[in-house]
Amino acid sequence: MTLSSSAVAPDLDAVIAAHAALRSRKPLVQALTNAVSTNFVANALLAAGAAPAMVDNPEEAALFAGIADAVLINLGTPTAAQVESMRLAAAAAQKAGKPWVLDPIAAGALPWRGAVAAELLQFKPAIVRGNASEIIGLAGLGGGGRGVDSSADPAAAVPAAVDLLAHAAAVSASGPVDHVVGRVDGRPTLVKVGGGSVWLTRVTATGCALGALAAAYASVAPDALTGLVAAHVHFAAAAEIAAENARGPGSFAAAFLDALDAVDEGALRRLAKIEPAVAAG
Numbered sequence: 001m002t003l004s005s006s007a008v009a010p011d012l013d014a015v016i017a018a019h020a021a022l023r024s025r026k027p028l029v030q031a032l033t034n035a036v037s038t039n040f041v042a043n044a045l046l047a048a049g050a051a052p053a054m055v056d057n058p059e060e061a062a063l064f065a066g067i068a069d070a071v072l073i074n075l076g077t078p079t080a081a082q083v084e085s086m087r088l089a090a091a092a093a094q095k096a097g098k099p100w101v102l103d104p105i106a107a108g109a110l111p112w113r114g115a116v117a118a119e120l121l122q123f124k125p126a127i128v129r130g131n132a133s134e135i136i137g138l139a140g141l142g143g144g145g146r147g148v149d150s151s152a153d154p155a156a157a158v159p160a161a162v163d164l165l166a167h168a169a170a171v172s173a174s175g176p177v178d179h180v181v182g183r184v185d186g187r188p189t190l191v192k193v194g195g196g197s198v199w200l201t202r203v204t205a206t207g208c209a210l211g212a213l214a215a216a217y218a219s220v221a222p223d224a225l226t227g228l229v230a231a232h233v234h235f236a237a238a239a240e241i242a243a244e245n246a247r248g249p250g251s252f253a254a255a256f257l258d259a260l261d262a263v264d265e266g267a268l269r270r271l272a273k274i275e276p277a278v279a280a281g
Ligand SMILES: Nc1ncnc2c1ncn2[C@@H]1O[C@H](COP(=O)(O)OP(=O)(O)OP(=O)(O)O)[C@@H](O)[C@H]1O
Pocket: 105, 130, 131, 132, 148, 149, 150, 174, 175, 176, 177, 178, 195, 196, 197, 198, 199, 200, 201, 203, 204, 205, 206, 207, 208, 209, 210, 235, 236
């Protein structure tokens, strides 16, 4: 599997193929994620058709990166021990050729963790996934953000996302319309994914779960860009299905897990909102 460049820009057919591969292979994702998100991330992976394992202690993190199909590293509540595990797991994933995803939570707002995130880029994540402020912050272009939430428009994060292609094969900035970049035939390319639901912003750790799903897809897709677009499309379709029955954030959260499971080829065909790829940067 090459994770550096796609031969063609991902489209609906590529997303459907990646979804079928996810469902048949049920990839195992090692998640080193924040304390707020662990249960929701594990349940979202199971609902979507993957499998979670939260192995994040320094004694076992590297060994398990060689066992898992993909690794998620999420900097939401980083302790010293967890950061040590992150360095070990990222290095082991790179050595084993396993795709890993960096979610640089609050990288633009908090300099210490911003430096940790920047340091982890040396281990070449397949994917960097964050909200717009985090992508801008990680690229060293400012960003800010109020704590863990975004204050930027994803379109404004595209130059930063393209800069990050020096370290990662694909990068996305989430928001009302998700902006996903990668290389197609070597050239920086932008794919926008619309849809979803604003309810996603009223439940904690939805972005964290999206990062975990991106890791799962990266391990079954032909390249990182296709995997990342597929994760965004699956997530957005599930959010639309869930929003139909939600009465508030609590019922949305439960309906969203049901909908991650319910998304099938028909739902993808009906609900996917993938804009044609364009050159970026
Ligand atoms: N205004 C919006 N309308 C529809 N969907 C949205 C909106 N804002 C974000 N989303 C969706 O919510 C999901 C999480 O994106 P968000 O940008 O909130 O990530 P995040 O800030 O990293 O989340 P968290 O840190 O809470 O886990 C994505 O699937 C994104 O498409």
